[in-house]
Amino acid sequence: MSDNKKKKKNKKEAKPKAAGSPTWLSDVRYGRSLSVEFFKKNAWLLMIFVVAMLALMGLRYKTKTKMAEIKKLTAELQIAESSKLQEKAAYMSLIRETEMRRLVEENGLGLEFQEQPPFELQLDKD
Secondary structure (H helix, E strand, O other): OHHHHHHHHHHHHHOOOOOOOOHHHHHHHOOOOOOHHHHHHOHHHHHHHHHHHHHHHHHHHHHHHHHHHHHHHHHHHHHHHHHHHHHHHHHHHHHHHHHHHHHHHHHOOOOOOOOOOOOOOOOOOO
């Protein structure tokens, strides 16, 4: 019996373990879990992970550049719409004015285009 007890003691002494800490944590801490064998076994998975990360980074960059371009074009569109409205207003006033002048001349009314706006006269109440 004493031989069995000695063998058990020797087995326990041969494998020293950290008390209270998991073995995988100590393996990671001392670099034993990330050996060359780990990378050989998981090479395809690691390559897929790296390619996926690169693809996501590229997609994010592409999205950001497209969003910046959209903002720039939106601002340009607003400026173009504003200038279009100004040009349309100027054109419409020009058309009305020339049409009125043509009608006045056709009918021989003898009216002239007034360059200054009309004056308002105010009467004093005494």
